[in-house]
Amino acid sequence: MKKTQLFTLLFIAVTIFLAGCSNDKQDEAEKKTELTISAAISLTDALAEIKDTYEKENNVALVFNLGGSGKLAQQIEQGAPTDIFISANQDWMDKLESENFILKDTRADITGNKIVLITGDDSKLEYKAFADINAKDVAKIAIGNPESVPAGKYAQQALQQLEKWSTLEKQLVLAKDVRQVLTYVETGNTDIGFVYESDALVSDKIKVLAAAKAGMHDPIIYPGAVVADTKHEKEAKKFLTFLESDEAQKILNNYGFRK
Structure with a gap:
């Protein structure tokens, strides 16, 4: 085989190899962290808009598991893979905290309702x-x-x-x-x-x-916290912090929630 042909084949092989490495790095960079968020179903519409807003600026994919707070808490107790829990009352969050199912220092009151x-x-x-x-x-x-x-x-x-x-x-x-x-x-x-x-x-x-008039029932507060066995603690904490931001609170307010 002539030297020029050998050089050409080597050049093509190296080019293909480098292109493959580049694609692997690009795929790795574009791979999003998936956060599973178990949240009170009353938050459905507000969270849909928050998802669109947050995902545009962060390399994460938000997946919502929506339902009654008690049912969601029980799923977490049974080992359901969850990164964040947002309850529609303090009681269910208190229960998970007492059982060490959440990271206590991440707990925060996200919003309220009527x-x-x-x-x-x-x-x-x-x-x-x-x-x-x-x-x-x-x-x-x-x-x-x-x-x-x-x-x-x-x-x-x-x-x-x-x-x-x-x-x-x-x-x-x-x-x-x-x-x-x-x-x-x-x-x-x-x-x-x-x-x-x-x-x-x-x-x-x-x-x-x-x-309902003030004082007729317990204060309606939606606490959120990172679940203890999350594999994405950093990303989960960042999202919870975002929920307390002015941007997220404005979205929640538009859907009838008040902190």
Whole structure:
């Protein structure tokens, strides 16, 4: 083989090798860290916008596992792979903290909410306050299961304070999460329901009758924390810090959340 041909073949081989190394490095640089975030389902719409905003500026892919806070906490206790937990109340976060399932120094209050009473957009009901609810007016009332759904627990506390829980209990339809409550009311399967103000804002099939007054239930606070067995502690902490930023808080405010 002539020297010129040999040189050409060697040059091509080296070029291909270097190109392969370059592509490997590029693929490695472009590979995103996947963060799994178990969050209260009431945050669905706000988190979707936050995801778009955050991923544009950070080399991560946010994956959301949404549901009732109690169910999510139980999944974490059972070993479900999770990097961050955002609860709709303090109780479930307290439980995970006491069991060392979260990194305590990462815990922070992310935002807050309000409980409202809703009905279908064509309903004739004209309640002005929770105290106006009358068992004679409604056949079914949707509420998140107080055992696992914070919104349901807040509503229960309000009704108990008004001494209405026992008189309405037989008419309650327990839902697995607050979005199911919204669906029950939207479809007319229940006459009224208790949801967060943020949930009411995303539906054009319901109307808000009244909001819970201050002191009727525990403060509605959404704490967030990094899960103890995360493999991406640095990235998880960074995202939690972002949730407390003005940029993220503005998005949350647009969806009815208030810190």
